[in-house]
Amino acid sequence: MRDLLLQNTRPMGGPLADILIRDGRIAAIGPTLAAEGVAIEDADGRIAIPGLVDAHTHLDKSLLGYPWYVNEVGPKLIDKIDNERKVKKDYGLDAHIQSMRQSLQSVGYGTTLIRTHVDIDTDQGLIALEGVMETRRQLADVVEIEIVAFPQSGLMRRAGTAELLDRAMAMGADLVGGLDPCGMDRDPKGHLDTIFALAEKHGKGIDIHLHESGELGAFSMELIFERIRSLGLQGKVAVSHAFCLGHGDWTMTQALIDTCAELDVPILTTAPPSREVPSLKRLRAAGVRFGAGVDGFRDTWGPYGNGDMLERAMLLGMKNNLRRDDELLMALDVCTTGGAVAMDRTQHALTVGGRGDVVIVEGETVGEAIVTHQPRSLVVTAGHVVARHGVTLRERP
Amino acid sequence: MRDLLLQNTRPMGGPLADILIRDGRIAAIGPTLAAEGVAIEDADGRIAIPGLVDAHTHLDKSLLGYPWYVNEVGPKLIDKIDNERKVKKDYGLDAHIQSMRQSLQSVGYGTTLIRTHVDIDTDQGLIALEGVMETRRQLADVVEIEIVAFPQSGLMRRAGTAELLDRAMAMGADLVGGLDPCGMDRDPKGHLDTIFALAEKHGKGIDIHLHESGELGAFSMELIFERIRSLGLQGKVAVSHAFCLGHGDWTMTQALIDTCAELDVPILTTAPPSREVPSLKRLRAAGVRFGAGVDGFRDTWGPYGNGDMLERAMLLGMKNNLRRDDELLMALDVCTTGGAVAMDRTQHALTVGGRGDVVIVEGETVGEAIVTHQPRSLVVTAGHVVARHGVTLRERP
Numbered sequence: 001m002r003d004l005l006l007q008n009t010r011p012m013g014g015p016l017a018d019i020l021i022r023d024g025r026i027a028a029i030g031p032t033l034a035a036e037g038v039a040i041e042d043a044d045g046r047i048a049i050p051g052l053v054d055a056h057t058h059l060d061k062s063l064l065g066y067p068w069y070v071n072e073v074g075p076k077l078i079d080k081i082d083n084e085r086k087v088k089k090d091y092g093l094d095a096h097i098q099s100m101r102q103s104l105q106s107v108g109y110g111t112t113l114i115r116t117h118v119d120i121d122t123d124q125g126l127i128a129l130e131g132v133m134e135t136r137r138q139l140a141d142v143v144e145i146e147i148v149a150f151p152q153s154g155l156m157r158r159a160g161t162a163e164l165l166d167r168a169m170a171m172g173a174d175l176v177g178g179l180d181p182c183g184m185d186r187d188p189k190g191h192l193d194t195i196f197a198l199a200e201k202h203g204k205g206i207d208i209h210l211h212e213s214g215e216l217g218a219f220s221m222e223l224i225f226e227r228i229r230s231l232g233l234q235g236k237v238a239v240s241h242a243f244c245l246g247h248g249d250w251t252m253t254q255a256l257i258d259t260c261a262e263l264d265v266p267i268l269t270t271a272p273p274s275r276e277v278p279s280l281k282r283l284r285a286a287g288v289r290f291g292a293g294v295d296g297f298r299d300t301w302g303p304y305g306n307g308d309m310l311e312r313a314m315l316l317g318m319k320n321n322l323r324r325d326d327e328l329l330m331a332l333d334v335c336t337t338g339g340a341v342a343m344d345r346t347q348h349a350l351t352v353g354g355r356g357d358v359v360i361v362e363g364e365t366v367g368e369a370i371v372t373h374q375p376r377s378l379v380v381t382a383g384h385v386v387a388r389h390g391v392t393l394r395e396r397p
Numbered sequence: 398m399r400d401l402l403l404q405n406t407r408p409m410g411g412p413l414a415d416i417l418i419r420d421g422r423i424a425a426i427g428p429t430l431a432a433e434g435v436a437i438e439d440a441d442g443r444i445a446i447p448g449l450v451d452a453h454t455h456l457d458k459s460l461l462g463y464p465w466y467v468n469e470v471g472p473k474l475i476d477k478i479d480n481e482r483k484v485k486k487d488y489g490l491d492a493h494i495q496s497m498r499q500s501l502q503s504v505g506y507g508t509t510l511i512r513t514h515v516d517i518d519t520d521q522g523l524i525a526l527e528g529v530m531e532t533r534r535q536l537a538d539v540v541e542i543e544i545v546a547f548p549q550s551g552l553m554r555r556a557g558t559a560e561l562l563d564r565a566m567a568m569g570a571d572l573v574g575g576l577d578p579c580g581m582d583r584d585p586k587g588h589l590d591t592i593f594a595l596a597e598k599h600g601k602g603i604d605i606h607l608h609e610s611g612e613l614g615a616f617s618m619e620l621i622f623e624r625i626r627s628l629g630l631q632g633k634v635a636v637s638h639a640f641c642l643g644h645g646d647w648t649m650t651q652a653l654i655d656t657c658a659e660l661d662v663p664i665l666t667t668a669p670p671s672r673e674v675p676s677l678k679r680l681r682a683a684g685v686r687f688g689a690g691v692d693g694f695r696d697t698w699g700p701y702g703n704g705d706m707l708e709r710a711m712l713l714g715m716k717n718n719l720r721r722d723d724e725l726l727m728a729l730d731v732c733t734t735g736g737a738v739a740m741d742r743t744q745h746a747l748t749v750g751g752r753g754d755v756v757i758v759e760g761e762t763v764g765e766a767i768v769t770h771q772p773r774s775l776v777v778t779a780g781h782v783v784a785r786h787g788v789t790l791r792e793r794p
Contacts, residue, residue: 071721073721314701320671323699
């Protein structure tokens with residue numbers, strides 16, 4: 001049964017209303033709706049929000065289910081990348097099992113749409129992609145998973161990686177990934193030409209990890225802009241992290257932000273407290289599509305995080321110094337509907353005709369729900385109850 | 398009964414050991430201790446850490462127990478300050494009740510030592526101080542509370558405030574407070590001369606809120622250093638926030654940090670994700686005493702926070718990009734023993750002779766305990782069980 005009547009909710013903290021979901025879509029929102037032949041859930045006056053959207057994570061690399069990973073990794077980026085490949089081998093890490101564990105944990109927190117980057121490298125080949133694709137298949141009724149083929153260990157510096165990315169796209173990855181064209185690959189032209197050619201060949205979009213900050217990041221952004229313009233890929237290329245958009249030089253940064261708006265380049269943040277990050281209000285004012293994600297967590301990179309996008313809305317708010325309740329609503333939008341729009345999903349909203357993804361949360365107001373991020377009372381995907389009291393109904397491996 | 402045998406703990410995540418507390422002090426730590434005539438608690442292999450130390454908060458201004466405060470306050474500092482005085486009157490806020498609520502919530506999270514700033518201004522006079530002093534008296538067996546007489550609404554700009562601070566110190570406040578001598582009072586010389594004179598007169602220390610960043614904060618720091626030197630107040634003057642120590646100009650910042658070390662100026666941070674903050678590793682490398690606090694929370698200033706110093710250790714770690722487990726131990730030290738040292742308490746440690754304040758936390762390692770900050774299993778103050786399963790044993794008003 002895919003039809004569901006959610007009674008006594010407060011959509012976005014507003015007045016009491018029922019929400020009727022039919023055939024996976026929201027059919028009606030209003031006081032005391034009646035419907036026959038549908039399942040009924042009573043929210044008992046709790047707040048309803050859209051399904052949470054994790055627009056940037058790494059389902060294939062969490063160590064969930066393993067003992068605590070004692071991190072003794074060196075300070076450089078390459079230390080972390082090389083260490084991770086070694087640990088994966090030592091553990092015999094299975095990307096399918098790990099992505100099942102993380103996805104279901106996220107579903108328990110109310111996430112119904114995920115964009116995940118999946119490592120493609122010449123050590124492990126396409127096995128992680130196969131594993132995450134199997135998870136996507138098994139969880140299709142529970143959470144929508146979009147896959148980026150991600151050259152985590154570099155592209156130009158490891159011969160054979162471009163060919164693997166090509167095969168990944170042919171197998172069914174949704175987007176071509178990239179990573180720090182200057183800082184990682186030391187060949188920005190080679191790196192970007194390669195991934196843009198793959199995107200063109202397969203008719204797919206791109207999502208590039210850009211940690212490069214300040215002027216270096218601005219340079220890489222300009223190279224990206226040039227290729228979007230010349231290839232007509234407006235709206236098809238997203239940039240993750242984009243720390244350079246948080247740089248203190250207002251003029252330089254504004255020019256980049258304005259170009260993101262002009263070329264419709266969505267920006268996806270994880271709002272790390274330790275870095276300069278793109279400003280939520282500034283990007284929205286410029287009309288840039290903007291989403292957020294939990295990034296990898298409980299992996300060899302670092303210990304923080306749990307998959308909770310409601311907690312991420314809090315961190316996004318804290319990072320952006322959002323204190324007013326109307327500002328907290330903006331943070332939640334980035335973690336729900338706004339993030340979905342950044343992923344080209346325009347129907348992911350708590351409105352009639354929207355996808356029937358609804359999360360019932362605890363709190364007097366949306367602000368309190370974000371700040372306290374208590375266990376979710378109920379999670380509904382396309383009209384189907386998938387989690388209760390913070391726990392997914394599917395058994396985790 | 399103040400004597401307690403804590404069995405089967407893992408102090409700081411190490412091997413199993415018992416902890417014996419006699420007369421409020423740790424008398425022994427070792428495997429299978431025996432003791433007669435003492436209370437016994439079994440930690441069942443859980444980790445023991447020292448009592449958490451909240452070195453910077455505002456017990457008098459939380460709105461805990463009231464409905465969610467919908468924040469519609471303007472963007473400027475003075476908007477927030479003026480709004481708060483108005484809300485206090487509208488609500489008839491009782492500083493005793495609010496400080497009881499916050500203190501006991503913090504005790505539930507394992508905090509056993511608190512430094513609180515208490516508002517002193519010409520609207521409310523000394524009533525908040527009286528209320529927090531009553532809380533300190535009532536909770537003396539549960540949590541140690543140190544009080545800073547804090548001119549939140551300004552000192553030079555509101556005639557009569559200096560006299561109130563003088564009376565506050567005579568009544569029993571522990572330290573003289575200050576606030577942004579340039580940015581708030583527009584008279585740094587007047588502001589600092591006044592609070593240093595009060596500290597000298599009463600033979601007490603100082604704790605100054607310094608939000609001023611960059612060069613302005615550096616200027617205020619220099620004025621503070623000059624007065625410490627000329628009055629011989631080394632070790633007696635702490636600076637809270639000190640955002641200027643996180644400024645990007647390495648040379649300027651290092652000179653300030655070195656002078657903090659030379660004049661023994663403790664720095665107290667709340668690690669806000671949105672600001673440049675003093676670097677944990679850099680301050681510790683210079684030998685500067687360094688503590689942390691939750692700041693005010695659930696008040697008219699902003700919605701975030703809950704009093705949990707284990708969560709604050711996580712935020713401190715995230716802000717400082719600490720990823721290794723040995724780095725997480727540093728973050729915890731700042732939120733326990735290190736913070737106490739910054740408050741001149743040298744016996745607040747999980748060692749024989751240390752104060753009998755112990756918190757039993759959930760997690761395989763200290764790192765996991767910080768990252769997941771699950772409800773505390775047990776909180777012990779001076780050998781006395783004060784909270785179980787995250788809830789204080791004292792009834793909250």
